[in-house]
Amino acid sequence: MKVFLPRDAAAKALGAEAVAEALAAEAARRGIALDLVRTGTRGMIWLEPLAEVEIDGVRHGIGPMTPADVPALFDDASKHPRALGPVEDLDWMRAQTRLTFARCGVIDPLDLADYAAHGGLAGLRRALEMPPAGIVQEVTESGLRGRGGAGFPTGIKWSTVLKAEAPQKYIVCNADEGDSGTFADRMLMEGDPFTLIEGMAIAGLGVGATMGYVYLRSEYPDAIEVMEAAVRIAREAGLLGESVLGSGRAFDMEIRVGAGAYVCGEETSLLNSLEGKRGIVRAKPPLPAIEGLFGRPTVVNNVISLATVPVILEKGAQYYADFGLGRSKGTIPLQIAGNVARGGLFETAFGMQLGQIVGEIAGGTASGRPVKAVQVGGPLGAYMHPSQFDTPFGYEEFDGAGGLIGHAGLVVFDDSADMLEMARFAMEFCAVESCGKCTPCRIGAVRGVETLDRVRQGDGGAVEVLTDLCETMKDGSLCALGGFTPYPVMSALQHFPEEFGLAREAAE
Structure with a gap:
């Protein structure tokens, strides 16, 4: 019997470990061979812990699970009181465009073979056949913009580092996800860490950097554990090191843990912290792309930006650019939180109206009271009023409405909020x-x-x-x-x- 169960921090907080223990105990009691695969989360947090049972090759969801629900799972999972049907057919999943998060919740996050079987490494293999300028051009033409908040074109940043002459260049991943209502970085690192590693390796090949660092916040112990294990596995498999996939081109990386300062989410404060200094903002210029980590040219990108690069290299710039709205190309992982009926991660192409996200995707408020405001973009984002709910989710569109997308976290408030x-x-x-x-x-x-x-x-x-x-x-x-x-x-x-x-x- 094959069962998939998330090891994601949110699922664990909602009782996933107790369900895992109950599954193992019940299987032993019945003498059934249990193949329990621990995955990331699908992003439907209101259904966690969400167990998935493979029936005739199709994964059926049952949730939210408790240990008391486990015995019935071994009778007829399709008739379980909490049965949801095929997971891919659920409205939440069918309405998404999953590119960056395509494997999250699907695979064992530390199984490199499973990663490759689901399309992983295809982007890196193509990048190894391209000159550095070709890699940068592909990312530029895709229209990918920084998903950490600023929305700066990724290709321009990479191009600047590529053209800079220096004996050493660096790739730095900003995983200091400190905004309230955001959790996409954590989910990606816990559920599909190899896609971030692959994206950083492609970035290194593109700009001529041979070393990378992931700056990860100490408040994410599960993500730290998974990322450190994934880096070890990738290095042992030849994905990292002196010869990436036997190409003769070098790229290696390390995980560094920050102490929890919110300001270190700002790229120059982060670089100071990486260097062992106090995390304070540097005056610009010079830009990090010219004088970044240890005074060398440095690409500083968010987790989601780098994790999206493999998709672009695998499927091509135009494929990615065809999704979205105006200058907001591709997809955006919406992180829906606060007073909502259905909270979680929902990846979709830019352009969906804010009201549709709140009303149809999130299902309105959990309290059942009217929505009063939605704060988009973290604790420093604007409060969007219901009169603005026709605003399309795009960088320029939100800017024109007096708001900002930031890291795409949405926190919903009902009419009782002060x-x-x-x-x-x-x-x-x-x-x-x-x-x-x-x-x-x-x-x-x-x-x-x-x-x-x-x-x-x-x-x-x-x-x-x-x-x-x-x-x-x-x-x-x-x-x-x-x-x-x-x-x-x-x-x-x-x-x-x-x-x-x-x-x-x-x-x-």
Whole structure:
């Protein structure tokens, strides 16, 4: 009997390990040979722990499982009280365009042969037959943009590093996923680590870098364990080292664990931390592509950006570019969280309207109350009002609506949320997490909290002070932390002026 069960951190938090133990015990009691494959998650977190039983070659889902549900699984899985039918036929799965996450939840994350059997390494093998400039051109033509938040064209960054002359170049993967409501990086590393390794190797071949580092946050112990094991397996199999897949071209990599500073999600703070220095923002220029890690040309990309590269090299730039909207090419892994009926990861082409994501995909609020706002882009993202729910999910489209996509995390709030308190939380978050490098962030955030407290106490004049302060922070901050802090504050003020003690006419 073959059963697939996630070892993903979210599934484990919801009881997957207890279900695994119950499966082993029940199989032993019945004298049945159990082939239990531990996978990543499919992304349907509301159904975790989700067991999948192979019936006539088709994987049928049963979930959410508890140890008490296990015995019935060995009778007739298709008639189990929690049976869902073929997993690939579920609405959540059928509505997706899974490119980056195609293998996540499908394979054993540490089985390199299984990875290759499901299309892995095809992109790397093609890259090994191409000149470096050809690899960079392929990524450029795909339209891939940084999935870590800024949306900067990946090909331009790679091209800059390729053209830079230096005795050593580096690939650095930013896996310091610190935004609330985001978990795509973690899910990918826990569920399909070889695709990240493959993407980093392709990047190294493309720009002439022979060494890479994954900067992974300490709060992700499962991802650290899986990534470290995957790197060892890849090195032993010749995927990493002095001769990648016997090509004679070198690329190796290491996993480095950060100490948990939010600001180290900013690329130059991350580089300082990697070098053993305090994680504070560097002034730019020079850009990391010119003087990055240890002063050498460095590609710094997010996990999802690098993990998407193998798909582009395997299927071609045009295939990837054909998905999406305008300059937002390809797919985006939406991370749906907060007060939602169905939370999880949903990969889709850019262009879906925000209201469709919240209403149809997420199923509205878990509380059953009306949606009041959706914060998109992490704790410093704008609060999108229901009147903006026709906004297509694209970088320029969200920018035009006063928001940002960021790492594509969506946190949903119902009508009981206090938006003044939420705005204060965002400002306080910045005050606590600031590295203190620049004045707008170091001092502005502290003054912002104080000003919001004045607003809470009924000081109407404080709103004008708050508006001026936000403009100063946005225009003067060295990094996104201070620059984006005004987004939640100003969007909350714009859409919910009554909660700030203002008449709507005055706010407008």
